[in-house]
Amino acid sequence: MLQLGDYLREGRLELSISSRFSVAVHTLALLEEFKEQRLTSEFIAGSVGTNPVVIRRILSMLKANKLIDVQAGAAGGAKLTKALKDISLLDIYKAVSVIKGDNLFSIHEKPHPDCAVGGHIQGVLVQSLGSVQQQMEAALDATYMSDIMNNIHIQQKLKRQ
Template sequence: MKQISSRFSIAVHILSLIAVSSKDCTGDFIAGSVNTNPVIIRRIMGMLKKAGLVDVRPGVGGATLLKELDEITLLDVYRAVEVIEEGQLFNFHDEPNPDCPVGRNIEAALRSELDAAQSAMEQRLAQVSLSRLIAQFE
């Protein structure tokens, strides 16, 4: 089963750490907290920067948030780091048998249900700000 990649939870971890840390949040410092390779952190930080969520100071090191904690939702983070083909969270298998009553109808029958599920997930993520999340572990 294919899962949503760990980029999402790592990105939330990065933003939360920047928000609560009194230290300069360098790539190495963040990598130590996430317990992963600094290369992965730099890649995700680049995605967050491109989305306008963080500013990264090269050389000197350190990152800062570009928005207030209550202005950043989990949906913002999800959209910044998840690459979903054509906006579809769920994929369908290729070329089911058109001569089979299930094969020729499964995608049309299932598509609206999966679109609704994706919409529900995105609505839930949009309701949770980074400040609300951080309040749970402070």
């Protein structure tokens, strides 16, 4: 369960589910689609529509979480280390959300402790909003990269007809 301390850490940052997440999903789908070769950050950037450095930063995070393998040098690039059915969207979400203690909801940090409401609101919100966050993460954990890939293949076939 989430702890109050997780929320009240000094200098805590606001959540933002950045497009790093969607780019990471895109990248893993590419690695599957072209799995016979390592893909370079330049190739991936071309498909995603961004800069290779942006991709390399995301590759670093995925590598740190052992979802992919990346090699420098000539013939370098990235490849999957797992089957897509063993990678949930939650795995990816956590991999690219590098800030520790990331909370979906911000809770104001200085309610008045002597107030009938202010003295208790943080603890109550940690429970209720923590539960909502858990349900959101459970939903992410229920979708796998293999599902995403299946959907992409369905769209490919639809387009061809």
